[in-house]
Amino acid sequence: MRLTKEDVEHIALLARLHLSEEEKERFGEQLSNILEHVGKLQELDTKDVPAMASIVVERSRLRPDEPAAAMPRADLLANAPDASDEQFKVPPVLDGGP
Amino acid sequence: MSSKYQPVIGLEVHAVLETRSKMFCACPVVDSTVGEPNIAVCPVCAGMPGMLPVINQAAVEYALRVALALNCTINLTSIFARKSYFYPDLPKGFQISQYEQPLAQNGWLMIDTAEGEQRVAIRRVHIEEDTGKLTHVEREGQRFSLVDLNRSGVPLLEIVTEPELHSVEAVRNCAYALRSILRYVGVNSGNLEKGLMRIEPNISIRPIGSTEFGTRAEIKNLNSFRSLERATTYELARQEQLVEAGGQVVQQTLGWDDGRGTTQAQRSKEVAEDYRYFPEPDLPPLVLEKAWVDKIRKGLPELPQARRERFIKKYGLKAYDANVIVAEREVADLYEATVAAAKTADAKLIANWLTGPLFGLMNEAGVEIAGLRFGAKQLAALCDQVAAGKVNAAGGREVLGVLFVEGGSPTSIIKARGLQQISDSGQLAAWVSEVIVSNPKQAVDYLAGNAPLLNFLFGQVMQKAGGKANPAAVREELQAQLSKLGK
Numbered sequence A: 001m002r003l004t005k006e007d008v009e010h011i012a013l014l015a016r017l018h019l020s021e022e023e024k025e026r027f028g029e030q031l032s033n034i035l036e037h038v039g040k041l042q043e044l045d046t047k048d049v050p051a052m053a054s055i056v057v058e059r060s061r062l063r064p065d066e067p068a069a070a071m072p073r074a075d076l077l078a079n080a081p082d083a084s085d086e087q088f089k090v091p092p093v094l095d096g097g098p
Numbered sequence B: 001m002s003s004k005y006q007p008v009i010g011l012e013v014h015a016v017l018e019t020r021s022k023m024f025c026a027c028p029v030v031d032s033t034v035g036e037p038n039i040a041v042c043p044v045c046a047g048m049p050g051m052l053p054v055i056n057q058a059a060v061e062y063a064l065r066v067a068l069a070l071n072c073t074i075n076l077t078s079i080f081a082r083k084s085y086f087y088p089d090l091p092k093g094f095q096i097s098q099y100e101q102p103l104a105q106n107g108w109l110m111i112d113t114a115e116g117e118q119r120v121a122i123r124r125v126h127i128e129e130d131t132g133k134l135t136h137v138e139r140e141g142q143r144f145s146l147v148d149l150n151r152s153g154v155p156l157l158e159i160v161t162e163p164e165l166h167s168v169e170a171v172r173n174c175a176y177a178l179r180s181i182l183r184y185v186g187v188n189s190g191n192l193e194k195g196l197m198r199i200e201p202n203i204s205i206r207p208i209g210s211t212e213f214g215t216r217a218e219i220k221n222l223n224s225f226r227s228l229e230r231a232t233t234y235e236l237a238r239q240e241q242l243v244e245a246g247g248q249v250v251q252q253t254l255g256w257d258d259g260r261g262t263t264q265a266q267r268s269k270e271v272a273e274d275y276r277y278f279p280e281p282d283l284p285p286l287v288l289e290k291a292w293v294d295k296i297r298k299g300l301p302e303l304p305q306a307r308r309e310r311f312i313k314k315y316g317l318k319a320y321d322a323n324v325i326v327a328e329r330e331v332a333d334l335y336e337a338t339v340a341a342a343k344t345a346d347a348k349l350i351a352n353w354l355t356g357p358l359f360g361l362m363n364e365a366g367v368e369i370a371g372l373r374f375g376a377k378q379l380a381a382l383c384d385q386v387a388a389g390k391v392n393a394a395g396g397r398e399v400l401g402v403l404f405v406e407g408g409s410p411t412s413i414i415k416a417r418g419l420q421q422i423s424d425s426g427q428l429a430a431w432v433s434e435v436i437v438s439n440p441k442q443a444v445d446y447l448a449g450n451a452p453l454l455n456f457l458f459g460q461v462m463q464k465a466g467g468k469a470n471p472a473a474v475r476e477e478l479q480a481q482l483s484k485l486g487k
């Protein structure tokens, strides 16, 4: 399956990435190759195989509702590119999230 | 809304499942509206790489209680899915939610509307995780946002109704009914102000008689039942005006501005929803034992709807009073315990004192049942005294006021304050005759047809009695003496 330029622009928008014209070309090519490679799987006949959501184990294990200590805040914020007021500091976002 | 269009409204409700720890990690759940930011966060809910989520059993149990109370079909195998989007309150870049195979679906609940009872279909009930909290800051000419992840990963229940509500009243009653159920099954306090329960109506209109669905707008940011009603009314009027002017409703998410009383678009069309759901690879399917689900079903309390029917039948309450009393489990519990403890007072008198004077005091002081300084025994004793004519209504209110502030025993309060009702006919007759003698003009005018003067004379007698006379007996005596005078 080959991606169109519009597909690439849509994916970039969803990932909040700004791509140059040259990058759209290059990444579009690379993404298309990956899709084609994985697309090989489509050739398998899975008509009689039930759909499965996970290949790891049959079912999730549940944990009891017991709180444990959280991470020290200094450690948490140490990895942040920027922090202020004991919080992560990010560029301004105005509208509500999804 | 004019009679040309029919509102078509569905609700999407998010309710925090008030567990002790988070949905997929053991971080404690803290009140994210107060206190220190980022004190209840770990690598899992901060979205650090390589971390694995593990499902909180209590959250599943809470979700099942709600789903069962809403008469849903439970999917014994349900699947968690990744909902992908980029926004700073979502550290992983995706939210763990449920999509294709939710925990439960196809339920219903009963609500009241102007046309009578309505059965509203529940499309689905699923579990997901909450996001972090953003604060927008403008400081020294710099604009930025701050992220607090205390709320990130807190268990959330999403309840989606079918778009079957056709009036603002139905929307309000459906939201109240859902809140009542959440509180009855003990999973959520129903607090909208703190965002523990969030109600998002999706609204469209269509010409009366049409069965097609119009384009819908979704409203967010409603922090009270009042704003839910205002926003719904506003949006219905906006859509009607737009359509009447030849325009078209666009599908969009609107944010309610409570101060201005208007909505505004939250997201532009270019960033259309495209969440690329796929099964969460870190979480195998959630498989439930049927025996566990049955046990939870059996453990459900009597729900508001059933309790209301029982109250109407057993206590002879009017539908309205029954509704008011069963809306909150604690109120209904207090009511039943009071009826059981009362000796003279009947169920109706107790309902009147509960929903009238007591609710008045509670609303005024912002106190809930749990904060009362007295219980069913004292309320029953007070109602008994009123029913037996030992204290009149005004005195009873005074006793209730004292109970409300200080607690104590109604009979001792009546004694200590000298509130015993005076019904002694000799005493009442003496007061009445004194009042007529000292107000001859009013008595004559009353007899000449100025009926309201009776209230004046009644007031004079009550004043003489220090408010403690039996009002019915005073009226009777007053009328008797006046009519004798007229002959």
Ligand SMILES: [Zn+2]
Pocket (backbone or CB within 6 Å): B022, B025, B026, B027, B040, B041, B042, B043, B044, B045, B046, B153
């Ligand atoms: Zn955590």
